[in-house]
Amino acid sequence: TVSESRGFRMHRRHMVGFLLSSLLAARGFRKRSLTLAGSGAAFVVGLVSFGASVRLGLTLITFYLTSTRLTRVGATRKRKLDATTGEHDSGHRSAVQVLANGGLGTFLAACFAWHTRSVISVELPLDQGHDPLGTMLQVGYLCHYACVNADTWASELGVLSPSAPRLITTLQQVPPGTNGGVSVLGTIASALGGGLMGLTFWVLGVILHEAGTTAPPQWPLVPLGIVAGLGGSLIDSFLGATLQFSGFDEERKLAVSRPGGAAVHHTSGLNLLSNDLVNFCSSALTVVAGMVLCKELQLFA
Numbered sequence: 001t002v003s004e005s006r007g008f009r010m011h012r013r014h015m016v017g018f019l020l021s022s023l024l025a026a027r028g029f030r031k032r033s034l035t036l037a038g039s040g041a042a043f044v045v046g047l048v049s050f051g052a053s054v055r056l057g058l059t060l061i062t063f064y065l066t067s068t069r070l071t072r073v074g075a076t077r078k079r080k081l082d083a084t085t086g087e088h089d090s091g092h093r094s095a096v097q098v099l100a101n102g103g104l105g106t107f108l109a110a111c112f113a114w115h116t117r118s119v120i121s122v123e124l125p126l127d128q129g130h131d132p133l134g135t136m137l138q139v140g141y142l143c144h145y146a147c148v149n150a151d152t153w154a155s156e157l158g159v160l161s162p163s164a165p166r167l168i169t170t171l172q173q174v175p176p177g178t179n180g181g182v183s184v185l186g187t188i189a190s191a192l193g194g195g196l197m198g199l200t201f202w203v204l205g206v207i208l209h210e211a212g213t214t215a216p217p218q219w220p221l222v223p224l225g226i227v228a229g230l231g232g233s234l235i236d237s238f239l240g241a242t243l244q245f246s247g248f249d250e251e252r253k254l255a256v257s258r259p260g261g262a263a264v265h266h267t268s269g270l271n272l273l274s275n276d277l278v279n280f281c282s283s284a285l286t287v288v289a290g291m292v293l294c295k296e297l298q299l300f301a
Contacts, residue, residue, distance in 0.1 A: 013122075017050025017057055024064060033068050034093050041095035045102040052113035053122045055204045056141055060105065062200045063145045066193075067152040100276035101152075104283055105144040112137040123208040125215035126300040135300055136291050139224070142201045143290030146194035146225040147232025147283045153193030154233045158186020167268055168237045175248050177255035178267050179278075180241020187230070194229010198222040220299045224290065232286035239278045245271040 025043040028034035034042055042064070050057030099106075115134055116122040126135040158165065158181075164173040165181030174181045202221040209215075240246070247256045251263040259271060273281070294300065 013054060013057075014047075014051050016054070017047050020050065020057070020061065021046030024061065028064075028068070028093075032092060033071070034098070035095070037095040038093045038098050041098040042102075045098065045106045048106045048113070049109045052109040052116075055123055055201065055208055056109050056112065056138075058204055059142070059145055059197065059201055060102070063149045063152075063197065066196065067149060067156075070153060070156040096276055100279045101148045101283070104280065104287060105141055105148075108137055108141045108144065108287070112141070121210050123205070123210070125205060125209055125213055125218055126221070127215045128294075128298060128301045130215075136294065138201075139294045139300075140287045140291055142197060142221065142225060143228040143232070143287050144283050146197040146228035146290075147236070147286035148279065149197050150190035150193035150229030150233045151236045151279065151282065154182075154186040154190035154237075157189040158183045161185040167241055168234065169241045169268070174246075174267055175255045178248075179244045179246040179257060179269055179275075180237045180239075182234075182237050187233070190233035191226050191230045194232070195222060195226040197229065198225020201225065216300045218300070224294070224299065227293070228286050228290050231289065232282055235285050236278060236282035239273065239282055240275075241268050242270065243273040244269045244275065244278050 021043045024046060025034065025039040028042060029036060029039040046057065046060060049060045112134065113122075115137060116124065124131060124134055124138075126138055128135050159176045161176070161183040163183060163185075165176060165178065165183040165186070166172060167174045167178065168180050168182050198221045202218055205218050205221070245257060245259055246267040246269050247259060247264040248254070248267055249256050249261070249264050255267070256264055257275060259266070
């Protein structure tokens with residue numbers, strides 16, 4: 001029956017999600033990229049995403065694997081340039097950091113799961129005419145992970161740029177690792193990181209959609225990912241430059257994200273938001289902007 005078919009597919013997704021989420025959470029803890037609490041949070045994020053849709057779950061895994069690998073690129077040099085490498089990106093990601101980067105996406109995945117609870121196949125193409133809410137939830141999910149992936153790529157590669165970054169608000173040169181500092185390398189990396197999410201979401205849709213499914217062209221997912229990644233990264237930089245403290249420790253000769261000590265000189269930003277809050281706010285603004293853009297341009301109509 002229809003209900004039995006729907007139930008079988010749902011249980012299969014949950015089983016796959018449970019296994020993959022368990023493996024990745026355990027792998028992250030074993031490789032010290034996640035704390036114990038962080039691995040637990042990552043398991044929940046993965047389970048909810050896979051429970052909603054295989055497409056959403058695999059998009060999440062793409063973000064996790066690429067961002068984790070980039071965190072380790074040039075790690076020794078990063079630690080010499082930026083004290084926040086030790087605080088945020090050395091690998092030991094806490095539950096708070098996991099949820100700052102994945103909490104909103106998990107909420108959107110849960111909403112999508114509730115929206116499609118009576119549908120046999122949840123691997124739905126984006127179609128504003130046929131399913132406007134489901135389309136917007138998927139757009140929001142993509143824009144969320146395009147933003148956080150782009151920001152991770154920009155942060156991890158931008159700090160290695162041979163040229164000094166410039167503060168996004170004043171364009172003055174600042175030390176590498178300064179919150180709100182942008183570089184050509186970091187900007188390109190953010191566009192590529194967002195584009196990868198868009199490409200992944202598009203390709204997974206082609207593979208997973210039911211045969212004979214008719215829908216508007218889905219290729220706009222790729223430029224949408226690029227725009228969300230680049231725009232989200234710039235929003236993150238602006239928030240970091242204005243609402244997050246950045247300083248330079250003259251004794252250690254590196255950037256710091258917390259005031260303290262006579263050796264730390266203020267570079268930019270008010271001491272109002274933590275790095276995790278900046279990440280959450282920038283992804284939330286990117287999700288809203290992406291949904292509005294999709295609606296106004298009728299990208300999938």
